[in-house]
Amino acid sequence: MGRNRLNLAIGLGATCSGCDITIVDLAEYLPKVLSSVNIAFWPTAADLKLKDLEAMANGSIDLCLYHGAIVNEENAEMARLLRRKSKLMVAFGSCACFGGVPGLANLATKDSLLETVYGTPSTDNPKGLKPQGEALVGEYRMAVPKRLDAVLPLSGVVEVDYSIPGCPPQTSQVKDAFEAILSSDLPPRGSVIGPAKNLCDECPRKREGKSISKIVRAHETIADQERCLLDQGILCMGPATRAGCDAKCIKANMRCEGCMGPPDGVGDQGAKMLGAIASILGLEGEDKMSEEDVARLMDGIVDPVGLFYLFSLPSSILRRRLWEV
């Protein structure tokens, strides 16, 4: 650990704050981190002085961890400002890395989203108001930031030096990442700080990886705790997901939902999973299957987008829904 304290900034966009909590959850390790950094900027915890931040010299922040997705112009502006001020810009958590769960908003249009939120059955909204941009309230002019047309990952607006994925990143990952950063023991720029391989690689379960004859939904069975979930027909995202979380959900006997995003060499997590599942689903007796049989089998996957792209839609190849059909 260097003698000079690192100038640390923690920036945020559209976030659930779970990523902040992960840093707090470092618990006993926290003082060690705090003693080796100087917090230059952390809106959740430290005094936010946007002016001060603007006044800082470019590059004067050594490390910026940015969490949350980019959903409005203000998020984008904050990201750009922090990028100018920071030597290292790190996308922290899956929202910043890939768009995350709020990135599912790319399945809707901005209008339909506002329409739905301000038109729920409990909403009494006779005038059909939809907060967006400026509003004149009596004689006061007030504004809420406008949403962008599509949710973006951090890399959609600025150059990102490193990524620490996870929703949220696990404390062990954060510790390792801090160690790596504090000791300047870093992989090449642009990489993900974490293992390169997929989750199956660190999964403790027995995997045969042969054929599955049908999809089993999580609530339809009590999964065997020893055998690979995918082998049991449960759509575990392990094959298309980066290792590094210590197989947390698997140990809780639940399918991996893919929060770590794709492993090295995989651009599109959903497409990867789609390929993986198609290789084993209906493998046995494949030559005897009719087209209808195959179609029916695949219909067992009821929500492919929600299952395969829960965290990565904005950084997938297609990025969002279109409206042809």
Place this chain on the structure above:
Amino acid sequence: MIENRKGDWFEPRILGFLCNWCSYAAADLAGMSRMEYPPNIRCVRVMCSGRVEPSFVLEALREGYDGVLIAGCHPPSDCHYQSGNLKARRRYYLLRKLLRELGINPDRVRLEWASASEGQRFAEIVKDFTERLRRLGPSPLKVKRVGAE
């Protein structure tokens, strides 16, 4: 040229992933025998239809192709790698489902079988696909590129 639904004239662009052993040979045959088929397709030779990753298809669509053709050896047993074509078939059904959920007409992707001797069949597939795509109109990805650059 045919007028599409929206009243515009347009020539669809198709990317074809053709397996080396059957369909690429069929395309070759069609070409050499000077069979008439539309020039709208660009062919990529792959070793087997089972080699076509779903991401290849998505990339092609993002690049603005209006349609993607995957062609391989006849099932069940003509594939030179035993069952690559059957794997391709399963992927294809799942991919169609995914495209529908993402608001893209699944008919923009097509899976066909053509053996090395079926030059004529290949030509007809391309003709038919081209016409169908004309009717569908330009890819929605071409009309509006998504995300902010």
Place this chain on the structure above:
Amino acid sequence: MGPGREIEIYPASRLEGHAKISIFLDEEGGVRDAFFQILELRGFEEFCKGRLVEEMPRITPRICGVCPWAHHLASAKAADAVYGVEPTETAEKVREMGYSAFFVHDHLLHFYLLALPDFVPGPSAPPAERNVVGLLNKVGQELGGRLLRAFGYAHEIQEIVGGRSTHPVFCLPGGISRPITEEERARIEGMAKYLLEFSESTLGLFKKTVLKDEKYSKMILEDKNVNRVNSLAMVGEGDSLSLLRGKLKAVDPDGRAIDIFEPKDYLDHISEHVEPWTYSKFTFLKPLGWRGLVDGEGSGIYRVGPLARFNVIDRIPTPRAQGAFEEMFEVLEKPCHSTFAYHWARVIETLYAAERFMELVEDPSITNGDIRNIPAGPRGRGVGVVEAPRGVLIHDYTSDGEGRIRELNLIVPTTHNNSVICMSVRNAARSLIRAGSVEEGLLNEVEMAFRAYDPCLACATHTAPGQLPLKIEIFDSRGSLLKEISRP
């Protein structure tokens, strides 16, 4: 810029995204109005459509990383209802055990990291001290160490029970994903004992530092920042405190019961109002209607959260917390409207959750293998309601025949409290801005007022050197900047 002068406090605090306070002055420099604006929207009600019902308990915690367990449980209950399946007895107990540990954790976080720094180093202490580091220095390394240990334990317990502590994964329609082993139970029991003791000593600390301190006890007893509104909370049997099961009950500002209903019928009793200047809606009691941001007789506005729960319930089902509850209402009137009393209620609830947690971990059936009832197909609509640390949380799903969400509605605690937070902020501004001059304590007063309600996501505040960010800009009537006030 409107007429008069405008003061902007930006950003006020973390709350479902960014928030801001805009204060408008009249020609005489008094406060004409003040607005608490929520500036971000993610739109879960839209993009959860089409998702699988059984996945919702894993998706919705991403609404808030501070109270993910509340969303996980509310969602699980809604999913149970969609599938028409009751969790097994063991599953119910394990769910509640995990939830109790979360509740202790969340309340402790709030109390030590958010609320206490206002009281211990004191609101006028230099900013560098008004945070957890300053707090630890003041209360001593010994307590600091114990506090971090408590957080560490709570984190570990949630991870054992829930799979992950932030964004747990273990609930499925009809129960939970796997049984707790005896080994795990024993490990949890050890930590539970510690948390129970720690919760008890926290109550002691609160009494010693806050109630015994003349200035602060005055703040609670003679709070200027009082809004007389209704209270809404879940009640268990005999109108007892209950976090996961029961009916919803509302009492008026004088404590008279005015409504009681099954959670699934909430649409007949609660409604939400929309304003164009904030992304957050404003709930109100439907029979009373929306009359604007006003309190008192006949207003439909209500509050939720620890103090609201205490105003609504008659008793707490665990002995030590019940004692503390009685003690609190010997000192305070019931119902109580002082926002600072939220902190008192919160430390008592921490004790309740810790006691409840202890009961469950000692229950021999907690390690049973009977963890789930497997449902048949989905049946349509399901509503799940829980008491989140910050108040009533409602998840309402309608499924199609394939178990995909067709329609959903979510009402989070901050929405229930939105009106009363707005009014608190306005009160604070009015009491401290006169003739265009801003009294010193404005920032603190405003902060402390809405910190009592703990707008979601603010929990992590004060964890590191620093403090809640506030800035005031004063503009003249033509909109040019006259003066800027921010902390040193």
